[in-house]
Every structure is written in structure tokens, then in C-alpha cells.
Amino acid sequence: MKLTGAEILCETLTRLGVRHIFGYPGGAILPVYDALGKSKLHHILVRHEQGATHMADGYARASGGIGVAMATSGPGATNMVTGIATAMLDSSPVVCVTGQVSSKFLGTDAFQEVDITGITMPITKYNVVVSKAEDIARSVREAFIIANSGRPGPVLVDVTKDAQQASAEFDWETCGPKLPPKRVRNNHDQEEFDRAVELLNSAKRPVILAGRGVVLSGAMRTFEQFVRTSSIPVAMTLLGIGCFPATDPMNLGMMGMHGEAWVNTAIQEADLLIAVGMRFDDRVTGDLRTYAREARKIHIEVDRAEINKNVKVDAAIIGDAGETLANLMPHIHSRDHSAWLAHIQQLKGDSAVRDIQSLPDSGHLYAAHVINDLWKVTKGGSIVATDVGQHQMWEAQYYHHDEPRTLVTSGGLGTMGFALPAAIGAKFARPDREVWAVVGDGGFQMTMCELATIVQEKLNVKIAIINNGYLGMVRQWQEFFYDKRYVATPLTAPDFVALANAFGIRAERVTSRKEVVPTIESARSADQAMLIDFRVEQEDSVYPMVPAGKPLHEMIRRPNNPLVETASEP
Amino acid sequence: MQTIVAYVENKPGVLNRVSSLTRRLAINIDSLTVGPTENEEIARMTICAHTDERGAHRLEASLEKLVDVLLAENISGRSMLERDLALIKVAADQQNRPHLMELIKVFRGRVVDVAPESLIVEVSGTVDKIDGLLEVLRPFGVLEMARTGRIAMTRGNDLLRPPDAASRGKTETAPASS
Numbered sequence: 226m227k228l229t230g231a232e233i234l235c236e237t238l239t240r241l242g243v244r245h246i247f248g249y250p251g252g253a254i255l256p257v258y259d260a261l262g263k264s265k266l267h268h269i270l271v272r273h274e275q276g277a278t279h280m281a282d283g284y285a286r287a288s289g290g291i292g293v294a295m296a297t298s299g300p301g302a303t304n305m306v307t308g309i310a311t312a313m314l315d316s317s318p319v320v321c322v323t324g325q326v327s328s329k330f331l332g333t334d335a336f337q338e339v340d341i342t343g344i345t346m347p348i349t350k351y352n353v354v355v356s357k358a359e360d361i362a363r364s365v366r367e368a369f370i371i372a373n374s375g376r377p378g379p380v381l382v383d384v385t386k387d388a389q390q391a392s393a394e395f396d397w398e399t400c401g402p403k404l405p406p407k408r409v410r411n412n413h414d415q416e417e418f419d420r421a422v423e424l425l426n427s428a429k430r431p432v433i434l435a436g437r438g439v440v441l442s443g444a445m446r447t448f449e450q451f452v453r454t455s456s457i458p459v460a461m462t463l464l465g466i467g468c469f470p471a472t473d474p475m476n477l478g479m480m481g482m483h484g485e486a487w488v489n490t491a492i493q494e495a496d497l498l499i500a501v502g503m504r505f506d507d508r509v510t511g512d513l514r515t516y517a518r519e520a521r522k523i524h525i526e527v528d529r530a531e532i533n534k535n536v537k538v539d540a541a542i543i544g545d546a547g548e549t550l551a552n553l554m555p556h557i558h559s560r561d562h563s564a565w566l567a568h569i570q571q572l573k574g575d576s577a578v579r580d581i582q583s584l585p586d587s588g589h590l591y592a593a594h595v596i597n598d599l600w601k602v603t604k605g606g607s608i609v610a611t612d613v614g615q616h617q618m619w620e621a622q623y624y625h626h627d628e629p630r631t632l633v634t635s636g637g638l639g640t641m642g643f644a645l646p647a648a649i650g651a652k653f654a655r656p657d658r659e660v661w662a663v664v665g666d667g668g669f670q671m672t673m674c675e676l677a678t679i680v681q682e683k684l685n686v687k688i689a690i691i692n693n694g695y696l697g698m699v700r701q702w703q704e705f706f707y708d709k710r711y712v713a714t715p716l717t718a719p720d721f722v723a724l725a726n727a728f729g730i731r732a733e734r735v736t737s738r739k740e741v742v743p744t745i746e747s748a749r750s751a752d753q754a755m756l757i758d759f760r761v762e763q764e765d766s767v768y769p770m771v772p773a774g775k776p777l778h779e780m781i782r783r784p785n786n787p788l789v790e791t792a793s794e795p
Numbered sequence: 796m797q798t799i800v801a802y803v804e805n806k807p808g809v810l811n812r813v814s815s816l817t818r819r820l821a822i823n824i825d826s827l828t829v830g831p832t833e834n835e836e837i838a839r840m841t842i843c844a845h846t847d848e849r850g851a852h853r854l855e856a857s858l859e860k861l862v863d864v865l866l867a868e869n870i871s872g873r874s875m876l877e878r879d880l881a882l883i884k885v886a887a888d889q890q891n892r893p894h895l896m897e898l899i900k901v902f903r904g905r906v907v908d909v910a911p912e913s914l915i916v917e918v919s920g921t922v923d924k925i926d927g928l929l930e931v932l933r934p935f936g937v938l939e940m941a942r943t944g945r946i947a948m949t950r951g952n953d954l955l956r957p958p959d960a961a962s963r964g965k966t967e968t969a970p971a972s973s
Binding site for chain 1: 804808811812815816819849852853856857859860862863864865866957958959963
């Protein structure tokens with residue numbers, strides 16, 4: 226069958242199971258758009274290509290599948306860079322297809338020509354220029370394999386316009402991937418494995434550190450069995466949230482810079498850390514010299530390059546999280562850690578038993594209340610996409626996720642503007658689920674143009690703006706470390722309610738605590754998008770906080786004064 | 796100094812990916828050589844880098860994560876041969892030429908070109924040996940020099956062969972990142 230390169234591209238994507246493409250047309254990708262129109266693929270017109278990549282990313286994170294974004298050459302492609310880097314840092318399988326000028330113009334500074342494979346080399350798992358129609362199908366199939374195998378990541382396929390226009394024979398059987406013949410490593414090291422078993426069986430104060438690798442491996446059930454068998458409490462990274470139910474008593478909660486005090490203290494006092502699918506990021510460890518000095522460390526990780534990168538470990542097991550935990554399980558004997566668990570319980574002190582819900586209404590509206598109420602009203606059943614900053618940390622503290630892939634957030638790169646487009650992508654991935662974008666007034670203004678995408682696609686996404694009139698997290702750092710010199714953090718915003726209305730989206734403003742629940746309920750009852758502008762306390766801070774580069778146990782604790790004392794016990 | 800041997804796809808852009816990676820890891824490369832192998836689709840690299848064992852592990856593991864790198868292995872500390880090749884143009888006249896030739900002989904260099912006022916020496920061997928020859932030549936006046944950088948090979952049964960080329964495109968599962 227003879228098809229044009231553009232038709233081959235659409236046919237290949239269709240056969241690979243793609244249903245949605247987030248993109249923006251332009252000159253160098255026009256042949257593909259012409260073919261798209263004749264295909265069954267659903268193209269979502271975004272308002273900025275960064276949004277397209279975040280949507281594809283949100284789609285991938287919520288579904289476990291691969292998200293696809295498309296853009297034209299030049300500025301279309303460069304606008305994708307932030308989204309690609311976001312996906313790279315969080316190991317998210319995203320395939321980006323960009324148009325490129327015709328091959329005879331390559332390297333001539335032609336109109337809208339940019340070396341996008343050169344630009345994205347360090348922020349993609351792989352990228353490739355395709356300049357022949359007959360190479361398109363194979364390259365796209367290879368891209369899909371690379372994006373979602375091993376440690377996943379973004380792949381960019383740059384297709385020249387002449388390749389899109391030329392015709393070639395298309396035969397699915399003969400256009401299979403021809404990936405380089407890589408060495409198959411035998412990663413099983415019996416010595417390391419035996420040492421890990423010995424450490425596991427002799428530990429008195431062990432803590433499991435669970436990261437996104439558990440979710441990516443699809444190992445939730447095995448992980449839970451491992452926790453039950455070993456009776457070891459779990460601390461989670463931001464991206465690990467959801468890999469183990471937040472409401473489970475064995476789940477301590479999030480660790481790191483804004484982790485609860487008892488979680489970080491437990492890590493510092495532990496005699497064994499079992500890191501599963503996490504990479505000892507600086508936001509998790511604080512000062513490395515003082516990090517968990519008492520503890521031996523086991524690292525279970527699919528990516529060999531992560532071993533001993535930040536923290537030197539005593540036993541490294543390279544491999545898939547689920548498989549490795551399953552292999553370890555039969556060897557675990559010792560499992561009485563009741564004294565240790567009781568000690569951790571004690572560390573919580575009275576800070577853990579006070580429920581913010583039961584604190585009296587002081588007339589102030591705190592972000593923590595809003596998010597905790599959102600959790601209660603939705604019974605923890607929503608997919609929540611968060612942006613970056615204070616609200617992101619409050620969400621991680623107060624919205625208790627029991628299921629994997631229900632928190633969609635930019636952890637590694639910390640990309641503001643991520644929440645709204647990611648929520649749109651998540652909604653396409655899981656139309657059956659309620660999807661909330663929880664976003665600050667700063668980040669929202671970075672990508673709020675995508676409200677138009679919501680309207681055009683008649684999408685039911687709920688938006689909660691945590692509006693404090695500041696770039697809150699930066700303001701908090703200025704308060705703590707720059708003597709309250711609030712440079713460039715006070716932030717003017719449009720009237721978000723009027724703005725949403727102008728887009729054609731229902732919206733309400735909430736200024737007091739008693740309005741929170743009814744407004745959330747009203748948003749949930751309608752089968753359409755709704756935006757809520759929560760006007761929260763302006764100079765509230767996220768506690769506890771480990772200042773960057775400080776030891777993990779040197780936390781800035783919650784002050785006695787403010788209303789919000791602690792996370793509520795789920 | 797750490798020595799890493801890698802087999803890579805013999806196609807455009809691969810060297811760029813490798814060098815981009817070392818830049819990102821802030822590892823300074825002392826020498827990097829690329830040459831063909833008996834399989835025209837595969838090239839062999841020898842990378843010598845100024846880093847410690849930990850840096851070498853990161854470089855090796857990160858290299859092997861690149862789709863186009865078939866195999867990367869840190870062979871520092873293993874029993875191996877290292878060779879560097881140099882062409883050195885030295886100032887030489889009627890008077891000192893015989894003396895120069897004697898010195899070159901000691902280092903097992905070969906004079907490959909003689910001109911009225913200079914000669915070119917070809918010498919191969921370990922870096923130390925070439926550095927040693929250079930040192931004795933310097934007083935005569937080294938006019939120009941070209942060096943290949945090191946290539947390395949492990950001795951005896953310690954084989955480092957590229958993965959079976961027949962497996963190209965055979966699997967749908969592949970490049971594990973580890």
C-alpha cells in the first residue's frame with residue numbers, strides 16, 4: 226500500500242493505539258494535519274505548545290500509557306522544550322512529533338528552522354530526525370518502545386516536510402523497529418542480593434523510601450505485600466504518593482523538605498533505609514553529609530546510573546521494582562518491628578492527632594483547609610493535578626491519595642504552569658474520573674490560555690485556584706532567608722471569576738471557610754468545567770520546612786500561633 | 796584517570812550524544828578516540844576521563860543508557876594495553892640529526908620524513924613513553940605535534956566484544972535503561 230509520509234505517520238500512531246494528540250499546527254507539519262483530518266485520531270488544539278507537552282505528560286501519568294504531542298518546526302518545537310524537560314525529570318513517557326523544514330533546507334536557517342534535536346538532546350531519552358517517508362513508521366514505532374521501556378522518558382521525532390509529502394510503501398510487517406543490538410546486562414548480583422537480605426533481616430529500625438519507580442513498575446500490589454510481610458513503615462517521595470494508600474497505618478507520609486517532622490526524624494533515626502524506585506533527590510535528603518547517618522542503605526532501582534549518585538548505598542539491586550521486591554520477599558524472616566513502630570507513633574506526638582477540621586473558624590481561609598476539604602468532599606477519589614509551589618506541598622500534605630496515578634505533579638523540574646494543561650491531559654486519559662487542577666495564582670497565569678482548550682473540547686475539568694496574591698513559595702523563602710524583603714513576589718492577578726466567565730467557564734469566588742464545602746459540592750454536581758477562586762491567607766507558609774542544604778532533622782517547625790497546626794490524620 | 800571502552804552505532808550524531816553527556820556530567824575528557832570495528836555498523840570508542848571511580852561509574856552507566864551506545868565498560872584497573880600514537884616534527888640540521896636519530900631509536904620511534912631543517916618522528920606506545928620522548932626532543936625544538944589519544948584493550952581472555960549484530964531489531968522489548 227502506497228501512502229504519503231504524513232498518512233504513514235497517522236496510520237502508525239493509530240496502530241500503536243494512540244487516540245489523542247495534543248498539538249498545534251503550522252507550516253512544516255501541515256501535511257500531517259491534512260492526514261490527521263482523514264484519520265480517526267482525536268486532535269486537541271492547544272493554545273500554546275508547552276500546554277501540548279504538559280497535556281501529553283498528564284495523559285501519560287494518569288493513564289500509564291504514552292502521551293503524544295505535536296507541533297510545527299521552529300517556535301512550535303522550541304515552545305515544547307519546558308514540557309519535554311518536565312517529562313524527562315519525572316520519567317514520563319511522552320512522544321513529541323515535530324515538523325521540520327524540508328531536508329534540502331536543513332542547516333540553511335530557513336524560515337522556522339531550528340535544530341530541535343540538538344536543543345532537546347540532553348532533555349530527551351532519545352530523539353531523531355526523519356527525512357525519508359519510508360523511515361517514518363519504523364522511527365515512530367522505535368520512539369514508542371524507547372519512551373515506555375526501562376526507565377521511561379520523552380522521545381522526540383522530528384519529521385521533515387518532504388518526508389511527510391513523499392510517498393512510500395507502507396507495510397506494517399516490514400516496518401518494524403530496528404533498535405540497536407544492546408548488550409543485555411545480567412543485573413543480578415547475588416552478593417548484593419544476599420547482603421540486602423541480611424540487612425533486611427537484621428534491621429531494628431527500618432524505613433522504606435518509596436518513589437515513582439513503584440508506580441512506573443506497576444508494582445503496587447507487590448509493594449503492599451512486601452510492606453505487610455516485612456512490617457516496615459513507608460515514607461514516600463512527592464512522586465511516590467499514591468503507590469501505597471495514604472490512609473494505611475504503615476504509611477508515614479511524604480518525606481523531605483516539606484515532609485512531616487516525624488517522617489524525617491524516623492529516617493534520621495533509622496538503621497536501615499530501603500529505597501525503592503527513588504533517586505535520593507536533594508529535596509528528599511537535605512544535607513547529604515548528615516543524611517541518615519545511622520542507616521545502612523539498600524537501593525532498588527531500574528536505572529544503574531542512579532546507584533551511588535547522591536547517596537552511597539550498602540546494597541544495590543538493579544532491576545524492576547516489582548520483580549525485585551517479589552524476589553526478596555521469600556527471604557524475609559524478621560518482622561517484629563513493633564517497638565520501632567511505636568516509637569514513630571510517639572514521634573508524631575500530639576501534633577498528629579489534632580485535626581485541622583476541628584479547629585475553630587477564625588475568619589481566615591487557609592489553603593490547607595481548602596485542600597483538606599477538597600479531599601474530604603471528593604473522598605480522596607479525584608485525580609488532582611497540581612502546579613508548583615506552596616499549594617503543591619499543601620496538596621501533598623492534606624489530600625490523601627490512596628491510589629496510584631491520582632496525583633499528577635511536576636516534581637523533578639518543578640514546572641510552574643503544569644497543572645492546568647496536565648489536568649486536561651489527565652481528563653482525556655481518565656474521562657471516568659473527576660479531575661481537579663489545584664493551582665496557585667502565579668502558575669495559573671502562566672498557562673491559563675488553556676481555558677480556551679477546555680471550552681473548545683467541552684471538557685469537565687474543575688479548577689481550584691489557591692489565590693494568595695503572592696508567588697507564595699518564593700515569598701516564604703524571602704520571609705525566612707531574606708529578611709522579608711518581598712522582591713518581585715507580590716502578584717497582581719485578573720479577576721479570575723470574570724476571566725473564566727469570559728472564556729465561557731462557570732466560576733465562583735470563595736473567601737470564607739464556610740463557603741468551601743458548598744462551593745466544591747456545587748462544582749462537582751455540574752457536568753461541566755468550573756473554576757473556583759479561593760482567596761486564602763496571604764502570608765501563610767508551608768511547614769515543616771527543611772531549609773535547602775540543611776540536615777533533614779533541622780526543620781523549621783510549625784509556629785504555635787497560626788491556626789493550621791498539622792496535617793489531619795486520615 | 797579512568798578508561799572506558801564503548802561500542803556505539805556508527806552513524807551521525809552519536810559522538811555528539813557522548814560528548815554532550817560528559818559535558819552534562821561535568822567530566823573532563825582527556826582523550827576520546829573513535830574507530831571502526833569489523834562490523835561497519837558499529838564503532839569503538841576509548842574514552843579517557845579525569846574523574847574518580849564514582850564518576851567513571853556514572854559515566855559508564857549513563858553512556859549505556861544512550862540508545863545508540865551498545866555497551867560501555869569501565870576497564871580501569873583491569874589488565875590491559877593502552878596505546879597512543881604521535882607524529883612529532885622536530886627541528887633538525889646536519890649537525891644534530893645523528894644525535895637525534897639515536898635518541899629516537901632508544902624510544903623505538905621511527906623517522907618517517909626528513910627535510911633539510913626538520914624531521915618527523917612516528918612513535919607509539921603508552922602515554923608515558925611518548926611524553927618521555929617529547930621531553931628529550933623539546934630542547935631541539937618541537938615544531939608540530941599530532942597525537943591520536945589512547946586506545947585500550949584488555950588482555951587475554953578478558954574479551955570485550957560488541958553485542959551480537961544479528962539481534963538488531965529482533966526484539967520489541969528493548970533498550971532497558973539499565
